[in-house]
Amino acid sequence: MKRFYVTTPIYYINAEPHLGHTYTMVVADTLARFHRARGSETFLVTGTDEHGDKIAAMAAEHGEPPKVYADRMSPLFQQAWQDCGFVVDQFVRTTDPRHERLVQEFLQRVYDNGDIYFSRYAGLYCTGCERFLTEKELVGGNCPDHKRPPELIEEENYFFRMTRYLPAVQQHFEAHADAIFPDHYRNEVLAMLASGGIGDLCISRPKSRLEWGIELPFDRRYVCYVWFDALISYVSGLKMHGEDTFRAFWPTAHHVMAKDILKPHAIFWPSMLLALGLPLFRRLLIHGYWVRGEAKMSKSLGNVIRPLDMKRQFGIDTLRYFLLREMAFGQDASFNEDAFVARVNADLANGLGNLVSRVLSMQQRYFAGCVQPLEGDTPADRDLQAAFAQALEEVPQWTEQLAFHRALEALWRALDRANKYVVDTAPFTLARNAQNLPRVGAILHRLLECLYTTAVLLSWFLPETSQKMFSLLGLDSPGHVPSNLGWGEHFPPGHRVRPPATLFPRIDLHRDEAAAPRPR
Ligand SMILES: [Zn+2]
Numbered sequence: 001m002k003r004f005y006v007t008t009p010i011y012y013i014n015a016e017p018h019l020g021h022t023y024t025m026v027v028a029d030t031l032a033r034f035h036r037a038r039g040s041e042t043f044l045v046t047g048t049d050e051h052g053d054k055i056a057a058m059a060a061e062h063g064e065p066p067k068v069y070a071d072r073m074s075p076l077f078q079q080a081w082q083d084c085g086f087v088v089d090q091f092v093r094t095t096d097p098r099h100e101r102l103v104q105e106f107l108q109r110v111y112d113n114g115d116i117y118f119s120r121y122a123g124l125y126c127t128g129c130e131r132f133l134t135e136k137e138l139v140g141g142n143c144p145d146h147k148r149p150p151e152l153i154e155e156e157n158y159f160f161r162m163t164r165y166l167p168a169v170q171q172h173f174e175a176h177a178d179a180i181f182p183d184h185y186r187n188e189v190l191a192m193l194a195s196g197g198i199g200d201l202c203i204s205r206p207k208s209r210l211e212w213g214i215e216l217p218f219d220r221r222y223v224c225y226v227w228f229d230a231l232i233s234y235v236s237g238l239k240m241h242g243e244d245t246f247r248a249f250w251p252t253a254h255h256v257m258a259k260d261i262l263k264p265h266a267i268f269w270p271s272m273l274l275a276l277g278l279p280l281f282r283r284l285l286i287h288g289y290w291v292r293g294e295a296k297m298s299k300s301l302g303n304v305i306r307p308l309d310m311k312r313q314f315g316i317d318t319l320r321y322f323l324l325r326e327m328a329f330g331q332d333a334s335f336n337e338d339a340f341v342a343r344v345n346a347d348l349a350n351g352l353g354n355l356v357s358r359v360l361s362m363q364q365r366y367f368a369g370c371v372q373p374l375e376g377d378t379p380a381d382r383d384l385q386a387a388f389a390q391a392l393e394e395v396p397q398w399t400e401q402l403a404f405h406r407a408l409e410a411l412w413r414a415l416d417r418a419n420k421y422v423v424d425t426a427p428f429t430l431a432r433n434a435q436n437l438p439r440v441g442a443i444l445h446r447l448l449e450c451l452y453t454t455a456v457l458l459s460w461f462l463p464e465t466s467q468k469m470f471s472l473l474g475l476d477s478p479g480h481v482p483s484n485l486g487w488g489e490h491f492p493p494g495h496r497v498r499p500p501a502t503l504f505p506r507i508d509l510h511r512d513e514a515a516a517p518r519p520r
Pocket of ligand 1: 126127128129130143144145146147
């Protein structure tokens, strides 16, 4: 049995779900669906990161104990992903006792092996990052991410002997060219490792400063550093389903994340796994930021597009399509309203939606929905079939390479061909003469086959739309990617397809603006 394990980072509950989180979820969900369509058993883990300084501070701001705050915030994420239709196999909360026990077990194991030591440390601590920064990292005396000076803190702490494992981590990434994707992030990690600037990792916080965390099993005066806690969710999420699930899926682990957390995943996490005697994950898949103007999209910068509002307004597949089509995985992309409207109207409302509605309405008008024999074989017919055969080959290949934008582009090239075929063969003109009806029936049959192949190839990108299309065609999804088009085999004689339905309404923002002008 082929297997595929995919994770997203567990999200910090200091803000509601934003576009960045949603994109990561869409990618993980798309990959899981794709691998299922190719016959793999899949498992998707996401969750919420609920410990640490920032959460304790947010809870205090709301006048709540941290656990009460976490119990209120975590379901916002769980509910959001459910509303979006993402298929999550395990949602891990770091305050789940099953997770906490595993973190303690792992801490104890590393401690017993002599890889954790106690030491006095003085350093520059950023509460935003929840870690000590080096002088070199500062920009104008400030944390580069949080734009404020770190505090000088001197205290005794526990350290993970990470430096012992860095050479093995380096060798692993040198030997496995695809372990970090895209490749320039692997180069970045190898440069970080080669610089020699990475020391041991402080993995404790004294309770005198922070109580909100998992207690160290070997010293109850301390709690565990959030990253050491959070990364283990990738293992605890599987172990919650038993050791067999862990053993079966772990070797196929694909961690999807934004580029800002590359270092913990590429340096801390493999070192921890090696210290624990566990095999390393299979791949890190790193995506860029959604930007609007100059700033990265995140709540702290006050630049939020609320994904759930967008879902309610336009539907989840419209949002999925834009996110997957507009961003080249690994690079930054900009989210702007004009681009969104243009993309949705051109590709979804016109390109796909129109084709579906034209074909199904002609099928109703001329044949009462009854599918006709697939006869004849003109050059135009052969061109059309070749275009979809090419899409059937290319779309999975591009998906495999995480080039979702290219995959969709390839499918839309075929859809453009289908729309052109309608214009060129002009069934609506032919149908004026009853003698031509067999040819009209054959043309429409071919176009229905185009819709069938499209529904198959959209099943991992736009699952709702794919289902709707199969339902309009009156057929079940095959549930897998077929190896050839199989045109002529899908519609049994006498089969009826349904009347058309609007898949994607055109967006007309100007109309909305007239009703309720937005501030500029
Ligand atoms: Zn910081």
